[in-house]
Amino acid sequence: MSPNTRALLYLVAAISFIVGLKRLSSPRTARSGNTIAAVGMLLAVVVTLVNADVSWGIIAAGIATGTVIGAVAAIRVKMTAMPQMVAIFNGFGGIASALVAGAEFIRAGGQIPKAETMLTIILSVVIGAVTFTGSLIAYAKLQGILRGAPITFPGQRLANLVLAFGLIGIGIWAQATQDALPFWTGAALALLLGLSLVIPIGGADMPVVIALLNSFSGLAAASTGFVINNSALIIGGALVGASGIFLTKLMCDAMNRPVSNVLFGAFGTEGASAPVTTGEVRRTTADDVAIALAYASQVVVVPGYGLAVAQAQHALRELASGLERRGVNVAYGIHPVAGRMPGHMNVLLAEADVPYEQLLDLDATNSLLRRTDVVLVVGANDVVNPSARDDPGSPIYGMPIAEVDRATTVVVIKRSLSPGFAGIDNPLFYQDRTLMLFADAKKALTELDGALASV
Amino acid sequence: MLDPVVIGIITFVLAAFVGFEVISKVPPTLHTPLMSGSNAISGITIVGALIATGSGSDTLATVLAFAAVATATINVVGGFLVTDRMLGMFRRPRRTEEKPGP
Numbered sequence: 001m002s003p004n005t006r007a008l009l010y011l012v013a014a015i016s017f018i019v020g021l022k023r024l025s026s027p028r029t030a031r032s033g034n035t036i037a038a039v040g041m042l043l044a045v046v047v048t049l050v051n052a053d054v055s056w057g058i059i060a061a062g063i064a065t066g067t068v069i070g071a072v073a074a075i076r077v078k079m080t081a082m083p084q085m086v087a088i089f090n091g092f093g094g095i096a097s098a099l100v101a102g103a104e105f106i107r108a109g110g111q112i113p114k115a116e117t118m119l120t121i122i123l124s125v126v127i128g129a130v131t132f133t134g135s136l137i138a139y140a141k142l143q144g145i146l147r148g149a150p151i152t153f154p155g156q157r158l159a160n161l162v163l164a165f166g167l168i169g170i171g172i173w174a175q176a177t178q179d180a181l182p183f184w185t186g187a188a189l190a191l192l193l194g195l196s197l198v199i200p201i202g203g204a205d206m207p208v209v210i211a212l213l214n215s216f217s218g219l220a221a222a223s224t225g226f227v228i229n230n231s232a233l234i235i236g237g238a239l240v241g242a243s244g245i246f247l248t249k250l251m252c253d254a255m256n257r258p259v260s261n262v263l264f265g266a267f268g269t270e271g272a273s274a275p276v277t278t279g280e281v282r283r284t285t286a287d288d289v290a291i292a293l294a295y296a297s298q299v300v301v302v303p304g305y306g307l308a309v310a311q312a313q314h315a316l317r318e319l320a321s322g323l324e325r326r327g328v329n330v331a332y333g334i335h336p337v338a339g340r341m342p343g344h345m346n347v348l349l350a351e352a353d354v355p356y357e358q359l360l361d362l363d364a365t366n367s368l369l370r371r372t373d374v375v376l377v378v379g380a381n382d383v384v385n386p387s388a389r390d391d392p393g394s395p396i397y398g399m400p401i402a403e404v405d406r407a408t409t410v411v412v413i414k415r416s417l418s419p420g421f422a423g424i425d426n427p428l429f430y431q432d433r434t435l436m437l438f439a440d441a442k443k444a445l446t447e448l449d450g451a452l453a454s455v
Numbered sequence: 456m457l458d459p460v461v462i463g464i465i466t467f468v469l470a471a472f473v474g475f476e477v478i479s480k481v482p483p484t485l486h487t488p489l490m491s492g493s494n495a496i497s498g499i500t501i502v503g504a505l506i507a508t509g510s511g512s513d514t515l516a517t518v519l520a521f522a523a524v525a526t527a528t529i530n531v532v533g534g535f536l537v538t539d540r541m542l543g544m545f546r547r548p549r550r551t552e553e554k555p556g557p
Contacts, residue, residue, distance in 0.1 A: 010502075013499075014470075017496050017499075018473060018477060020492065020496075021474075021477045021478060021481070021489075021492070021493070021496075022477050022480075024481045024485050024488065024489055024492065025477075025480040025481055025482070026482070027482075027484065027485060027542070027545040028547070030485055030488060030542045030545070031539060031542040031543060031545075033492075034488070034492055034535060034538045034539050034542055035539070037492065037495070037496060037535070038495070038531075038535040038539075041495070041496070041498070041499065041501075041531055041535070044499060044501075044502050045501060045502070045505065048502045048505045048506060049505060052505060052506045052509055053509040054505055054506065054508045054509045055508040055509055055517070055520075058508040058517060058520055058521050058524065059505060059508050059524055061521060061524075061525075062504070062508075062520075062521050062522075062523075062524025062525040062528060063524060063525075063528050065525040065528070066524065066525040066526065066527065066528020066529040066530075066531075066532060067528055067532045069525075069529050069533070070528060070529040070530070070531070070532035070533030070534075070536065071532055071533065071536055073529070073533050073537075074532070074533040074534075074536035074537035074540065075536065075540070077537060079541070082487060082491070082537075082541075085491075085533075085537065086487075086490050086491050086494055089491070089494045089529070089530055089533055089534055090494060090497075092526040092527070092529045092530045093494060093497040093498055093500065093526075093527070093530045095522075095523075095526050096498070096500045096501070096504055096522075096523045096526040096527035096530065097500045097503070099504070099507075099519045099520070099522050099523035099526070100500060100503035100504050100506075100507050100519075100520075100523045101503075102519050103507035103516045103519040103520045103523065104503075104507065106513050106515055106516040106519070107507075107511060107513070107516055114460075116458075116460045117460075120460075210490070211490065214490055214493060214494060214497075217494065217497040218493065218496075218497045220497075220500070221497045221498075221499055221500040222467055224500050224503045225463065225467075225503075226460060226463050227503070228502070228503045228506055229459050229463065230502055230503070231463075231466050232499055232502060233499050233500060233502060233503060234463050234466045234467050234470065235466060235467075235470040236496050236497065236499035237467075237497060237499070237500075238466075238467045238468075238470035238471040238473075238474055239470055239471075239473070239474040239477075239478075239493065239496060240474075240493040240494070240496050240497040241471060241474070242470075242471045242472075242473075242474025242475045242478060243474060243478045243489060243490075243493040244490075244493070246474075246475060246478050246479060247486060247489070247490065250486075334483065334484075336483060339487075341486075341487055341490065342483070342486035342487060342489075342490065343483055343484060343485060343486030343487035343488070343489070343490075344487050346483065346484040346485075346486075346487065347487045347488070347541055347544065350484075350541075350544040350545045350546070351544050353546065355546060355547060356484055356545045356546070356547070357547070359484050361482070361483045361484075
């Protein structure tokens, strides 16, 4: 195969990635898009195997190992565990790129003719290594192996700064001499930097971190593309890099915090303040809520991660089906940070058979809430906190929220009045049109479903 | 004749713009599959890993190449499979509505 034919076939693979991502613009076409991208990937692999002087034994062993691990993980993972799965996969992508660059460095044996090639090798190793260890920490925090709270020590930022500048210095040294010592020292420092960058970030901010590391894994692949001069890697890596940056920005906007604050702010270390709002809350019962729901014409459910923690998605779906049979319109208002990663809550509800057309984004939710009779807040707290809109003194002031207080009646299903993840009191619970149903989400929803039958 | 690095930079920048255009049209509902799917795409580094297996007799290089093939394959196979599994859950609403209850 001529180099030109080969390059054009790699371009076909790259185009399949673009087409695949483009088809993600609708749930109807998304699945076929994913298949198209996978076929493109297969094409890239076949073209490489046909042309390169490769070692078949190593490839067979590597692919067999990777396929078994990847397939078992993909088939067995629970949807609630998707964030840590994506986190660890980001890490594998990053380390693969770093390893390729490392092997390339050894192969060249200090005889790399061009300065820019050496530079891209160093970049690949550094970005890939940071992605790898950073992702491992993100995985450990999400999986509960490490505690989710920010792990900090005095002088942490200074240590990171020293590490980063040390890395740059060693990179310049490696660039100039092509020596093994600065090269591998740099790789080790990069691994260390990934650890120390993610360690201080709290569990609640992991969605941002995963999105950013997603971007890094793409950039690592792109820089490896520069090393081996392959356009499929450069294009594929650039697409993923752009996607990760886009999602990072989206998550930061949804929390109204600049990305620098998420990465270096160690949010939540100031200590959660005790609730300051006082007032009467109006308690309610499942029977009363069932009546209100049964006679509503529009019901909106605003779920939070507490719903998934209580494994109550199916109970919620049952209740919604019962309401729909009575002619009640049901929609779900999904805040971007309702889950543990972008779009996570949507996947959890889709798994429980909720039709995707009922899953509304924040803008659509807020316009629907104006003409909503009953809004059901399940396991959500900060994302429905009106002080984000009304109280300039609130730590979450400016964060976009689901404005549930626009609805005629608000029902909050919650275990107790305890503040949410950010430790901020929620005035919503004390408002006149808010009814509190104190119970475990799953139990409450099952009871509501039962009560509905006798209305 | 342009330097390959320059061609690479041009390709990268244009692809990044295409990426932003395409991804900004993905609805929030599909952001998790977007992440796992793009994760699989970043496994394209498998091409580099396959080439690296041919890098000669150096033991360390061989070990690195094997590890690169294995991790990149996890990314590709796991990423595409789990994305497919998730996207299979997104269903259209059932049009055959049951009769309103009593």
